[in-house]
Each structure stands twice: as structure tokens, then as C-alpha cells.
Amino acid sequence: MNCPEFRNRIIDLLDGRNFTHEEQHHLEHCPDCAAEFRAATEALDAVTPRSNPRASDNLRDRILTAAASAGHPRRNRIYRLLGTMAAAAAIFAGVLLLTVRTPAYAARKHFGCAAAVMNDVKTLRIALRIRTTPRENFTYTDPALPPIPCTVTVEYGDTLRWRIEKPGRTALCDGETARMWLRDAGEGWCSQADGYHPEGELGLLLDLQRLLLAEQALASRTKGAKYEIAEEDGSVRLTVAMPAQGDFSQSDYSLNSSIAESNTLREYRFDKQSGRLLDLCISAVLPDGSRSVLLESTGIVYDEPVDRAVLTALPENIEWTDLAAPIPGAQLVDISAEEAANRILRAMGSWDETLLDEALHYYGTDIRKELEAHYGGLAVIAIGQAVRSGQYAGVFVPCKVLLANGKTEKLMLALRNDNPEKCWLVDGGL
Template identity: 45%
Template sequence: MNCQEFHKMIPDLLADTLSPEELSVAREHFTTCPACAEALRTAREALRSVTPRFEPSVPEGLEARLLEAVHRRATASNTPERRTPRRRLVGILSGVVSAAAVVIVALTFGLNTPARAARNRLTQAIASMEGVHSIRIELRIRTSEQENFDFTDPNLEFVPHTLEAIYTPQLLWRVEKPGRKALYDGELTYLWYDSLNDGLIQPYSPDAIGMLHLLIDPNQLLELERQLTKTHNGVRYELHREAEVLYLKVISPAQGDFSQSDYMRNTSILESNTRREYRFDPENGRLQGARITFLDRDQERTLLEIDRIEYDAPIDAATLTALPEGIAWERPAQVLPSGRLTGINAKEAAQRILGAFSTWNAEILDEALRSYGTHAREILKNRYSGATVEHLSDPVRSGKYPGWFIPCTLQMADGSREKIRLALRNDTPDKSWAIDGGL
């Protein structure tokens, strides 16, 4: 590689879009050529100095006007090479146009450089998973042992989790934490609770393990982050290398709609302000580890940390899909909609469902509780049978939850009062309302 060829590669070095082979050639050149090393350092410093830490909106048409202006300036300078926008930026950083143009164009193009670099790095990491046959991940999450796999709380202690997956000849996976476990045997999903000796059998259901499903196949987690680089929904990126590790930092505000209620804020990773840090092997692009930190004005605490990732781990399929003994397995009730819980709004549905508590109207409640097993429905019947509604608030949305939350007060059969926040959703094809939580 000569110096002219190296200068053409500077924009790709800035954006971290070179292949490992190209990067190796470029590195070999600038480590032995002081002039090119200085040119790269100057370009990096110039870009860093004019790249703000926030992403202001660019006025419509500004990019086109700037490109036209740069093109006119480059033409006036008798530049022999026809340059793409990326190549023009290198010329600008090398002094072809004025310092003012450097600032303006970097504000237009440089803002996208961290996101573009992150997107390319994520694309490489996704491609690196091709040919991986299995994976084992050990991680810790601040959560409750009995809560669902998606739940996080920065004020709780760490709970260890283990994820194992086999990809070929078919996908099999198992997720475990103390108190709750789940597996997929290639046909059905099994979810069970150690303390209840109770378990559910469902068709393939990644929702059973929430966001952890993205770690079953890290490609899905990386693809989510890659998609976020395109939306720029308040997300910021930083990419740097230290020794033999490449670091990607993603700083993201809580995702979801909190305009009506903050109820779901800080209850999951996506619904929290977070700093997500990923470590990659710069040679093969594979994810090596991750840490997700909860951010608040006066608090910063790790929510999730991957301690170990083992690719092509020696995992036995029979052991992975082995079911425990002593569990009472049940499939969710296949209840046809009665028409009593369809065609109405969330508040009407809540009134109808809670009103059925007083006599425990099975026609309504079996439909409303269809995602609960027989054992769980018996527990709820023993607790809420005879209860009446004392107060029912208007439904609100919160976070990324697809349904509604309805705060209410019940007068129990024994005369006591209980405040609950009923979670209702009707996003199934039959549009029938069902209780999703709160009891």
C-alpha cells in the first residue's frame, strides 16, 4: 500500500468500516509511515472536535446544499479525482476547503459516523455467528427469582442466569434462574416454577423469557441494536478499541410511551435509561461480553452483566431438553371468545371481569384468565371470590406494554380492601380481553 491508497482509506478508518484484512493492511502502513499516521491522527482530531455529543436535527435540504458547495470548491481547486461524499470529507479534513467547511460538513456527516460505525460493527458481529453450532452464556441480572425473565429492578440483588442453545440441526434452548426455568425442545415451550411445582406448555413462545430471548441467539440482540442505529431515537453511540478488544457503548433513554403513566418505567432494560456496553473480538467480530447499566440523575447501577460466553459449547441435546420430575404440566386453556369480552373498551372489560369476582362467574373468568393454569386459577379463586369493586380508575398506557393498566380498589369477601393495578390486553386475533397481571 502506498500513501495515496492509504489516504483514500481514511474515511473508512474513521467509520470503522474496513474488513479485518483491509484494516490489517492499513495498520501495517500507518505504523511504518509517520506522515500517514499524522494524517490519520489529524483527521480523527478534526472529526472529534466538531462532532457534538448530541444529535441536532439537520434542516431539510442542508445536506444537498453542502454537497453542492463542497463540489464547487473541490472543482475550483482542480481536484483530479471525482469524489463521493465520503471521499469529499477526507479532502476537507486534509485541507482542500476551509476550516469553516470542515465544521459544517462534519456536523452533517460526522453525526452519523458513530451510528454508522456501530451499525457496521454490529453487522460484522451478526455475520460472525454463521457456523456457530451452540452457545452457553452465564450472566447476572438484578431481578426477583419469582418474577418473569424480563423484569429488572436496580434496587434488587443480582440473580444468576444460565442460557444454553443449540442451533443445528434445529434450534433448542434452555434458560434457568433460581425459581423459574424455561426450555424449547424444537416443538414446544415449557415454563415452570420451582416453588409451585407447576408448569405451562405452550407452542413456540419466545415471550416466555422476554428480552433474554435476544441472548439465545446474540444475532437478535445485535440486530435490535443495529436497527436502533437507523432510528436515532435519542440513542448515542461510541466505538473504540483497547488492546485486543473492541468496545461499543450505546446510551439509550427509556423506550416506550410514558406520557400517561410512569408505571412501567425502570421495570425492564428497554424501559430504563441505560448504558449498554458490548465487547467484541476485533478479529472475528464475535461478542465477548456485555454490561447494561441503569442510569438515573443520582444513581448508576449495573442491571445485567454477562460473565462468560462460550461458542460451540459441548451441549448435549437430551440433557438440554430434559424436563424435571414432579411438575404438574398444563396447556393454557383454549377458550373460545364468548362475546362477553370482545367489542368493548379496556375500562368496560375491567368492570365486567372484576364484576364477575363476586360470584366467580366461570364463563367470563375462564376467558379472562385463559393464560393461567388450573392451579393458578384456583389460587386466584380462593383469594378473590366474593370481592366487589369499590373504585375503578381510567385505563392508562405505560412503556412498551401493548395493553392497558387500570388502577382499582377491591373490597374483599372478608371486608378488607386491596388495591391492584390490573393489566389487560386484547392483542390476540380474537380481540378478547384477558388479564395479563396485577392480581
């Protein structure tokens, strides 16, 4: 039995069906599936109501779908593009990752009831302010940037439909296809909704049940988290001090580049009676002890009518790239990241489109023109050693180039090869 087969049977197993011999053998010999089964079990137990609110019939499936996605965090980073190959698990590694324990029975009861009540929400709209840039992906944050507005609109029902917008970048899912585009560049990317997640760290806001589930389902994955639960007039406040997630042993380049990769203080306030989230605020705790608010809600509205045509409307004059299309060529396969960086930069010097069609596979016409205008004619001065940092699925390669205008420029080229072709692709740093 392989891992996908076992994970497809988790729901049946949690419903009480006895293990087959091969299922039991796989569970005992596969640490990843064992961790996922344990997380699903804990998540389901954590949100089982112990009070009057009753979950609707599909709550179990929604819980298990969320919990099953919690196992393998990956990152979306590309500056002008996407997180093309990021799994659904990246959602859980991000902005609302409440990977802490709640030993208090009262808190556990509250969150269980809240999850049941949230299951009946029909629509959701959240207005936010985030310290990021207009064109960056929906995961990137920087404590030094000024905040900009962002809205999240969700329609629940036969399928999940949503739209996330900020100046310069929009992402949406109509239930079948997920899309993201850059308005001023006239370029966008699309793929099937179950394999493309342009929402990045804002994914947990698409279904607030996941905010409640992540606390228990990912508890065993985080060390050093501290929290407080306090009841106020008509509300319950959860405050979490969360250390930066990821591996920074080789480089701290990714530190403070996303909420998950920052030391944060996260504050969530829930209505005590309905269990609905009232507001949230996530602050980066900087080395000097000061705080910078990375993300905060400015308004949360439930069950407001949503025009589906507006929710899923697409812009005109967008050049769409199908992310499921195979990557052409094989010049960047079976080589080191350093060699890939060297070949890519040299190809930019002469603007060798044969190789660049491979390296810049997910970049459209307009963005390539911008890159050619800036990097065309460059000369490579130095290529450093590739390093990993934070939760990024690829590597960062330090480079130094001489531009055609005579100026030198230092780059931290982000490369990844977690695609079916195992081809190194440029994922940021330009």
C-alpha cells in the same frame, strides 16, 4: 398483495430479483412493509464483511430472519404467567436493543466481521445476574431488587434449541415447541415455536448476530441514543446511552419495569480478533443520576458440548396449557377495558368460574386457587380510567377493592385483547 405475502418475498428481492408491479405498488403504499424492507436492507449491508472473515452460506437467511422481526415491538409482562401473545418482535424491543448508528467505517467493519464469525458458533452458554424476581417473566426488571442468577444455553444446528433458567421459572424451545413453566406452581404453557416467545427480552442472547444486527436495523427507530466505540488491548468496547423506549404520555407506570423501558447505559465488549462477545453490563440510569446494574454477564462460553436431552428435558407433574387453544366464552368481548376490569373483579368476588375461565384463560389450577384464596369475596370500590404505558400491548386499569378480610387493596390490573377472539384477558397486576 397483503403484508405477509410481501414480507415472504423480501429475501428474494434482496437477492437481486426485480420487483413485480404489485410488489412495487405495495412497497410504495405500505409504510410498515417499506420500513421493514429498509431495515432488512440496512441490516444486510451493515453485516456484510469488508475484511477476511467469510460468512457461511446461510448467513443471509439468518440476517433477514432477524431483521424481519425488528418491526413491531410488543411486550411480555404477566407476573405469574407469560407474554402469551407477544410477537417475535418483542425480542428486539428488549434487553440488547442497540438502536444506534455507527458512522465510523472501522466500527462497521468490526461488526460485519463479527457477525460472519458468529455464524460458525455451535453452542453458547451465558451466565447472568439480573435484578428481577424468581417467578417473574424474563423481561421484567426492577432497579430496587437484588440480583438473582440466570443462565442461557443455546445449541445451533439444523434448528435453534435453547433453555433459559432462573430460580422459579424456566423456558425452552426444542426447535418445534416453546415452553415455559413455574416450578413451584406446577404449571406451564406451550405453543409452536414460531408463535410463542417466552424468552422475552433475553431473546437477543439466543443468537448474538442479532446483537450486531439490531444496531443498524433499528437505527431509524430511536432518537436520543449516544454511543462510544473504543479499542482496548485485544478488544473493542461499545458503550450506549439509551433512553427509555415506549409511550409514557398517559402514565409512567411501566417506566423502569424492563430494560427497554428504562434509561440505560449498556456496555458490550467484543474480542477484537474473533468478534465474539466477551461480556456485557446494562445499567439503569435513575432520576438522580445514579446507576443500578440491571443485567450483567458473569461468564460466556462458546462451543462447549451440550447434552441435547438435558437441554430440552421437561419436568414431571406439570399441568400444561396450550396457548393455541381457543378462548371460551364471549363475556369480555366488545366492551371497554374499564367494564372488563369491573366484570372480572366482581366475578372474583363471587368466584364465577364461567366468566373467570374466560378472563383467566391462561392461568392454571394452582394459580387460580391462590387467586381465589386472596380475592374471593372481594367487593369493588372503584374502577379508574385505563391508561397505556411504555411498550405494553394492552392497558393498565387502576382499581380499588375491599378484600374479604376487611383490608383495602389497590390494583393496577393489566388487561390485553390482542388475541384472535378480541377478548380481554388478565395479564398481570394481581
